[in-house]
Each structure stands twice: as structure tokens, then as C-alpha cells.
Amino acid sequence: MPFGPASRLGVSLFDETPPQEWVAGRSNDEIETLILAVYRQVLGNAYVMESERLTVPESQFKRGELSVREFVRAVGKSDLYQSRFADCPRYRFVELNFRHFLGRAPNSYDEMKAHSAILDAGDFDSEIDSYVDSDEYQNVFGENIVPYIRGYKTEAITHMVGFTHTFQLVRGASTSSLKADVAGKSPKLNSLVINATATAVVEPGSTFRNPTGSARTLLGPNASEGGKVYRIEVTGYRAKAFNKISKFRQSNQVYMVSYDKLSQEYQRIHQQGGKIVSITAV
Structure with a gap:
């Protein structure tokens, strides 16, 4: 693969695809495209069978009774979403919610703790609301834009650690949230976020995990005190x-x-x- 293209990081399709937005006068085919885009983003690029689709929220959206944001909320609160992700370990569920609703990795351990506290109270719906009702969601997506992967962009992530963590959650446009690598439903970012540890960014197709029990110390002539x-x-x-x-x-x-x-x-x-x-x- 040649040096340089965004395909090296697996984000070329994200860059080449403009945000999907509802505007007045959309055709039925265009509205169907928006519905599929919501499913694809909120469900982490997983395949959705016809029998699994949410017929009532879809009908409300087609009639203009739900905005894109409210349709996103309906999918996030559905049994379909819970059945796929709610049985993941707590911090894995949180990091996937960041991917699905805000299009990025968690920026800090404080962010993860805040969402974990909501789940500790046993309030699944409030956890979904906390993303969809956030200022960040409103400022970036508003009422009518389908959320999209944006964690590799500087406006979404303000530090290198968060940038590298995005590629732990998204290994290219063709991968799904739970099938991107061998981690499956195991937490990916928990200790990395707690320790603010950057991770290697490798091209799609290179699947790896941090080895259990090994130090993350890298030695070299330009190493800092931590040796990385x-x-x-x-x-x-x-x-x-x-x-x-x-x-x-x-x-x-x-x-x-x-x-x-x-x-x-x-x-x-x-x-x-x-x-x-x-x-x-x-």
C-alpha cells in the first residue's frame, strides 16, 4: 500500500462521505438512506435484518414526527441496541456509546466515570440521553445530521492520546464495533484512558491486543524518562x-x-x- 493516503488509517471512506443530513423535501429514497445511515452509525456498522428494524420510529421519522436526533435516540434506547451492546462490561459499553453517538473515543477517565455512574444507578435510558442531549452532540450534529466517525479529527480530539484511542475503536470503515479485532466485548480503553496511554496506530488488517502482564515501556535513543x-x-x-x-x-x-x-x-x-x-x- 503506498505511503500517505488516508486508507493507511482506514478513514478514507469517512473523509470521502459527506455528513448525511435531513432537509425539507427529501424523497422517500433519500429518507430511506438516512434511516440506514442511522442504523449503521448507532449500531456500530453491524448488519440489521429487516425483521429487526424499528418500524414504529421509522414511520414516525418518515412522517416528520421525529427529527434525526430523536430517531437516533429511539434506536439507542431500543431493545435492538441493548441486545447487542448492553451485556458488554461496563467500560466497554461506555466506550462504544462514545463511538456510536459522538463518533469519537472518550477524552478522559473522568468522562468514562461520569457515564459509569449513570449506569450504576441502573438508568439505561439516561445513559443514552446523556450523549444525545449533550452540548457536544447539539453543536456538532444538531437536530438533522446523522452522527459520524470524527475522532481522528482535531476538532473532536484535542490530544494525541485520544487520537490514537480512536483507532482502537474504529479499525476502518468496513469493521463493526464488536468484530473489529480479537477483543470482542472486552474493554479496550479502560486502562489506556486511566493512564492516558497512547497506543500504536496501524493500518487496517493488522489486528493486535496489548499483551497481558507486560510493560508498555519502549526503549530508544530519543526516549523520555518513561522510555517510550x-x-x-x-x-x-x-x-x-x-x-x-x-x-x-x-x-x-x-x-x-x-x-x-x-x-x-x-x-x-x-x-x-x-x-x-x-x-x-x-
């Missing part, structure tokens, strides 16, 4: 932002970055117009 070094591959630099070369040429770069400089480097790369195509442990 990551290799960042970047493409998309333009002449105006990087150096005096033809405006039609793109420059690819590789950086060796210590763990404690990851967030700083992440921000610098995106400020200069670069696109990160892989992050791997040295």
Missing part, C-alpha cells in the same frame, strides 16, 4: 506551510517522538497542515 518512543508518519505538507517547493508537491515526513512530546507534536503537525497516516511503537 513512537514513530509518526506524516503526509500532506504543502509548500506554503512547510518549505519552498512546488505548490503541487506534497512532502512526506517521519518523526521519532518521545511519549511526553506526543500531544505537542500532534498539534504542531496539524497546525502545519500535515496528515498523520500512522503512529507505531519503535
Whole structure:
């Protein structure tokens, strides 16, 4: 696979597909496309059989009685959603809810704890409402846009750790929430979020898990005190932002970055117009 394209991260389809939005005057076929897009996003790209579809909320949506946001809420609160995800361990369920309703990984352990507390109270519906009624959801998707995967973009994730965690939850546009890798229903981000630990970002098709009981210490000449070094591959630099070369040429770069400089480097790369195509442990 050539160096540079977004396909290296499995996000090319997300970039190439514009947000799905309801507007007045949509045809029946266009409304059906919106319904399928909601199922695909909220159910983590899982296949939905005709017999599983929510006929009443669908009818209400087609008649204009439900907005896209309210249809998303109906799918999230349905037995269909519960049957697929509610029996996951607590923090796995929370991290999947972030993927499904906000299109990103949790930004912090505090976020995960807050949602866990809602579930501790035994209130499944309130857990779904906490995403759909959040300021973030309203500001990004509003009433009429179908949620989409956005955790690899700087407007959704403000630090390198969260960026790498997105690729633990989403291994390309063709994978589903529970079939993306061998983890299945086991929590993926619990200890990683607690310790704010960045993870390697590998191209789709490379499936891995953190080995049980092993240290996450990586040694190298540029290692920080923690001994962790990551290799960042970047493409998309333009002449105006990087150096005096033809405006039609793109420059690819590789950086060796210590763990404690990851967030700083992440921000610098995106400020200069670069696109990160892989992050791997040295």
C-alpha cells in the first residue's frame, strides 16, 4: 500500500462521505438512506435484518414526527441496541456509546466515570440521553445530521492520546464495533484512558491486543524518562506551510517522538497542515 493516503488509517471512506443530513423535501429514497445511515452509525456498522428494524420510529421519522436526533435516540434506547451492546462490561459499553453517538473515543477517565455512574444507578435510558442531549452532540450534529466517525479529527480530539484511542475503536470503515479485532466485548480503553496511554496506530488488517502482564515501556535513543518512543508518519505538507517547493508537491515526513512530546507534536503537525497516516511503537 503506498505511503500517505488516508486508507493507511482506514478513514478514507469517512473523509470521502459527506455528513448525511435531513432537509425539507427529501424523497422517500433519500429518507430511506438516512434511516440506514442511522442504523449503521448507532449500531456500530453491524448488519440489521429487516425483521429487526424499528418500524414504529421509522414511520414516525418518515412522517416528520421525529427529527434525526430523536430517531437516533429511539434506536439507542431500543431493545435492538441493548441486545447487542448492553451485556458488554461496563467500560466497554461506555466506550462504544462514545463511538456510536459522538463518533469519537472518550477524552478522559473522568468522562468514562461520569457515564459509569449513570449506569450504576441502573438508568439505561439516561445513559443514552446523556450523549444525545449533550452540548457536544447539539453543536456538532444538531437536530438533522446523522452522527459520524470524527475522532481522528482535531476538532473532536484535542490530544494525541485520544487520537490514537480512536483507532482502537474504529479499525476502518468496513469493521463493526464488536468484530473489529480479537477483543470482542472486552474493554479496550479502560486502562489506556486511566493512564492516558497512547497506543500504536496501524493500518487496517493488522489486528493486535496489548499483551497481558507486560510493560508498555519502549526503549530508544530519543526516549523520555518513561522510555517510550513512537514513530509518526506524516503526509500532506504543502509548500506554503512547510518549505519552498512546488505548490503541487506534497512532502512526506517521519518523526521519532518521545511519549511526553506526543500531544505537542500532534498539534504542531496539524497546525502545519500535515496528515498523520500512522503512529507505531519503535
